[in-house]
Amino acid sequence: MNVAIVIIFLTAVAALLLGLRARHGREMTLEEWSVGGRSFGTVLVFILLAGEFYTTFSFLGASGFAYGKGGAAYYILAYLTLNQVAGYWLLPGIWRTARHERLVSQPHFFVRQYDSPALGLLVAVVGLVALLFYFILQLKGLGIIVSIASYGSISPTVSVWVGAAILIAYVTVSGVRGAVWNAVIKDALILIVVVFLGLYLPWRYYGGYGAMFAAVEQAKPGFLALPAKGNGIVWFQSTVVVNSLGGYMWPHMFSSIFTARDARIMRRNAVVMPLYSLMLLFVFFVGFTALLQVPGLQGDEVDLSLLRLTAQTFDPWFVGLIGAAGLLTALVPGSVILTAAATMLANDVYRGTVRRGMSDASVNRLARFMVPVVTLIGVFFTLKGGTTIVGLLLMGYNFIVQFLPAVAFSLRARNPVTKQGAFCGILAGVVALVALTLSGTTLVDLFPFLPAALRDVNTGLTALILNLAVTGIVSAVTRPAHAVASAAAPTFGR
Amino acid sequence: MYLRLLSLVPFLGLVVGPVFANRVEPLVFGLPFLLAWVVAWVFISVAVMACVYRLDPDNRRPDGEDPRP
Numbered sequence: 001m002n003v004a005i006v007i008i009f010l011t012a013v014a015a016l017l018l019g020l021r022a023r024h025g026r027e028m029t030l031e032e033w034s035v036g037g038r039s040f041g042t043v044l045v046f047i048l049l050a051g052e053f054y055t056t057f058s059f060l061g062a063s064g065f066a067y068g069k070g071g072a073a074y075y076i077l078a079y080l081t082l083n084q085v086a087g088y089w090l091l092p093g094i095w096r097t098a099r100h101e102r103l104v105s106q107p108h109f110f111v112r113q114y115d116s117p118a119l120g121l122l123v124a125v126v127g128l129v130a131l132l133f134y135f136i137l138q139l140k141g142l143g144i145i146v147s148i149a150s151y152g153s154i155s156p157t158v159s160v161w162v163g164a165a166i167l168i169a170y171v172t173v174s175g176v177r178g179a180v181w182n183a184v185i186k187d188a189l190i191l192i193v194v195v196f197l198g199l200y201l202p203w204r205y206y207g208g209y210g211a212m213f214a215a216v217e218q219a220k221p222g223f224l225a226l227p228a229k230g231n232g233i234v235w236f237q238s239t240v241v242v243n244s245l246g247g248y249m250w251p252h253m254f255s256s257i258f259t260a261r262d263a264r265i266m267r268r269n270a271v272v273m274p275l276y277s278l279m280l281l282f283v284f285f286v287g288f289t290a291l292l293q294v295p296g297l298q299g300d301e302v303d304l305s306l307l308r309l310t311a312q313t314f315d316p317w318f319v320g321l322i323g324a325a326g327l328l329t330a331l332v333p334g335s336v337i338l339t340a341a342a343t344m345l346a347n348d349v350y351r352g353t354v355r356r357g358m359s360d361a362s363v364n365r366l367a368r369f370m371v372p373v374v375t376l377i378g379v380f381f382t383l384k385g386g387t388t389i390v391g392l393l394l395m396g397y398n399f400i401v402q403f404l405p406a407v408a409f410s411l412r413a414r415n416p417v418t419k420q421g422a423f424c425g426i427l428a429g430v431v432a433l434v435a436l437t438l439s440g441t442t443l444v445d446l447f448p449f450l451p452a453a454l455r456d457v458n459t460g461l462t463a464l465i466l467n468l469a470v471t472g473i474v475s476a477v478t479r480p481a482h483a484v485a486s487a488a489a490p491t492f493g494r
Numbered sequence: 495m496y497l498r499l500l501s502l503v504p505f506l507g508l509v510v511g512p513v514f515a516n517r518v519e520p521l522v523f524g525l526p527f528l529l530a531w532v533v534a535w536v537f538i539s540v541a542v543m544a545c546v547y548r549l550d551p552d553n554r555r556p557d558g559e560d561p562r563p
Contacts, residue, residue: 071518074532078508081536085504085543092552210524217518217526224518224526233516237509264553271543274536281533 004149007320011327012166018182019173054279055333056141059190059326060303061389062280066287068302068388070223072231073284076390078240080277083247088270090248092263093411106254106403107348113410116419117352119426124348126399126430127251131341132378133396134250137389138334139163139375139382140303141326148307149323151316157383163330164379171335171371186328191279193325198282201289201309209285216288224288230456238458239394246401246460252340300388342370395437398460402429405464405471417471420478425471433463497546504539511535 058076066073097103101112106127111120142163147156154162202212217224226232247253257266283306290305294312297305307326311319346367351358358366387395406422409415417425435441436459443462444455515531522530547553 071516071526071528074529077532077536078512081539082504082508085501085539088501088543088546089498208524210521213521213524213526217521222518225528226512226516233513236512240509267547267550267553271540271547274540274543278533278536281529284529 002151002316004316004320004323007317008149008323008327011324015182015328015331016170016173019170056138056330057389057393058280058283059329060141060144060306062283063287063306064303064388065390066284067290067297067305069231071225072236075236075239077277077280079243081274082240082244084270084273086244087248088267091257091266091270095257095263095266105344105348106251114419114422119419119423120348121352122423122426123403124344126402126426128341128344130396130399131251131337133392135334135337135341135378136381137392138330138337139378140389141330143382144303144307145323145326148304148311149319160379160382164375167331167334167338168372168375170331171338183332186332189325190329193322194279194282198285201313202285204313205289205293212289216291219292232456234453235456235458238461242401242458242460242464243397245404246397249400249403249407251344252336255340300386303389338371338374341374342367345370398433398463399430401460401464402426402467405468416475418475418478421471421475424474425467428470429463429467432466433459436462497550500542501546503542504535507535507538508532
């Protein structure tokens with residue numbers, strides 16, 4: 001046992017204890033939080049929302065992607081910014097509907113907006129698949145941290161199991177609500193760690209980040225911009241569009257919109273949140289510094305780059321501190337995702353189809369039972385490996401963005417989309433996505449008359465376009481005649 | 495409606511813009527040109543959205559509650 005791994009385990013225990021305390025004094029903690037929320041509103045809401053965006057993905061994943069793909073990594077900064085612009089217009093509408101209809105979950109939103117339990121079930125299943133990608137990514141991060149901080153004495157496979165065990169314990173102890181303070185501590189800690197590493201590491205190895213970039217450009221010309229092929233400009237553009245439109249479609253993001261108090265706070269958050277995403281800049285600095293200092297990481301090993309460089313530079317106790325910050329960035333969002341997935345499985349899938357009359361208490365018990373089940377599925381796919389952290393999240397976004405047309409149209413005063421249209425559109429998008437991804441088919445293979453540059457279009461965007469087309473056609477066919485007539489008549493508000 | 499058009503400006507900068515900004519040199523403030531472009535547009539987006547927030551009549555209501563569209 002070395003110092004690093006001891007510090008990491010102590011952090012895990014401390015997080016568990018904080019979670020336990022939050023559960024015992026839950027009424028008080030929540031009350032405290034909401035009162036605090038009333039007095040310095042925007043700041044706390046900002047921290048909480050930011051916390052759900054910045055996870056293992058932005059810590060280990062973004063540095064790994066910069067290391068592996070170079071300039072393509074800038075897509076993360078672009079999409080996080082545009083996601084907030086889209087959120088400015090989407091969130092108040094979703095929030096208003098949720099408040100009006102007293103909604104509890106994302107599938108619930110679809111059931112009410114389209115008066116269709118079948119659509120709710122489809123959304124729950126697709127949402128679960130997407131969440132699983134997000135969850136695997138956190139587990140992978142946990143495994144990497146435990147494995148590197150043990151300096152090889154704990155194998156990567158065992159590390160993933162250890163990470164999963166910590167996560168199950170955390171979710172079981174801290175309960176469905178989770179510990180707000182863990183989230184606050186985690187955000188403060190990760191911010192300090194990332195800014196420090198991003199400034200110190202380039203300075204230590206090159207004398208500054210400018211010199212570091214100049215050295216990278218000399219060693220690998222063009223690596224810091226977008227390549228002509230693969231993750232090039234077309235890939236960048238389509239990926240930014242898909243991810244910025246999909247960001248608020250995640251089931252757990254959706255639920256956090258429901259809990260907000262006031263539409264204006266969300267708009268204000270949408271305005272300033274992109275500044276927080278500049279934190280990614282420092283993560284990129286670390287990834288690019290690692291490029292020439294810990295060379296040779298291949299495939300999904302690139303996710304190790306930040307921690308490898310850290311372990312090579314600092315003493316074990318300091319590696320332990322950085323690993324501890326990393327542990328919290330995986331643990332806190334991981335528990336939110338795990339809870340959301342387990343609840344959706346119990347409430348929307350099981351209660352929605354098998355036992356309609358189930359009581360809330362039994363749904364809760366079932367959800368708790370689902371926590372280890374979902375975790376085991378996650379561990380299975382994590383151990384299969386092969387995909388980078390960013391690769392996993394990109395896949396999740398491709399699924400989740402398929403909800404956008406049905407959500408956006410349903411917020412209009414007169415929804416032109418019917419329940420059949422929404423159902424067929426989402427189904428078509430998801431089926432196309434799976435088929436295209438598994439077969440490796442691109443847009444250009446399907447339509448050879450298109451320019452070859454479109455070969456690199458993000459598959460999620462191709463599926464989204466198909467989704468839109470199917471939604472429009474099926475809605476036009478299934479729209480009742482009188483609705484068409486009244487839509488044509490002049491409308492006076494609602 | 496013109497407010498919605500205004501919020502398309504960040505999309506122009508970050509989705510269309512990189513076509514013209516896709517190069518490493520010159521380094522701007524030590525950053526590769528494309529990265530500096532993206533960072534600059536993060537700031538411009540915040541400024542644009544701050545204007546949208548100011549101009550948006552929904553934010554002038556005292557209770558923060560919006561009327562249904």
